[in-house]
Amino acid sequence: MIYQGVLKKMMTENTEIIQYYLDMNDDFINMNQLLGAQIGIQFVSYECLNCHSAKEIYRQGFCKSCFFDTPNAGDWIMRPELSTAHLGIEDRDLAYEQSVQLKPHIVYLANSSNVKVGVTRKQQVPTRWIDQGAHEAIEILEAPNRYLAGITEVALKEHVADKTNWRKMLKNDIEDVNLVDWRNQLEAYIPDEAKSYFITDNTETHLNFPVLKYPIKPKSLNLLKTSKYTGKLVGIKGQYLIFEDETVFNVRSNEGLVVSLEF
Known part of the structure; x- marks a missing residue:
């Protein structure tokens, strides 16, 4: 199956084992159900979470103009x-x-x-x-x-x-x-x-996270440098997807990237 949408931080549900959900436009994917599956992630384009333009993402899922304009990115967000x-x-x-x-x-x-x-x-x-x-x-x-x-x-x-x-x-x-x-x-x-x-x-x-195997030397996936990646999902912790080859992908730090997911 192939899904395409703009990345936003995964939604969570605090059950006995934390449940993770990825909002891909019209579809909600229960990521826990994909543990053990091969997942392909491919960068497609940008989409600012505020103005929804295809401008390059600057920070926190916003293009540069929105980052310095929207109240969702004021300095008080990071510094209460x-x-x-x-x-x-x-x-x-x-x-x-x-x-x-x-x-x-x-x-x-x-x-x-x-x-x-x-x-x-x-x-x-x-x-x-x-x-x-x-x-x-x-x-x-x-x-x-x-x-x-x-x-x-x-x-x-x-x-x-x-x-x-x-x-x-x-x-x-x-x-x-x-x-x-x-x-x-x-x-x-x-x-x-x-x-x-x-x-x-x-x-x-x-709190209990859905992790089958923890990485020994985690290496972060940068979709802007490696535009396509495929790996076996073995865990989810924080806002990270953990793969069998010790690659990890921070969904939240990639907000605003439009990606294609295949599994």
């Missing part, structure tokens, strides 16, 4: 501490920014390659943890807006990592840690404005 909607100050589109920034946000610890701190909207739990390939995670704080969550993250990353080592995550080179202990140790470093939102009575969430 820059949020200003709580002050009524517009970055690119105040109505949109208020609709996102003024919702409850979670500051969390996730363990994928190592323990890291992060921020996400409450409605994105546990999707955000799944996308990062975390096998365990815990909420630290629930703030009423993105700004308070952002300044908390900035304060905590002085004491804990804020990045994931994707190679270690994909190799499953991880260790279980006591995230409750980590959360309690970090409480002292929460900014005064956010201390009242600290969570004290929750436990770790554990």
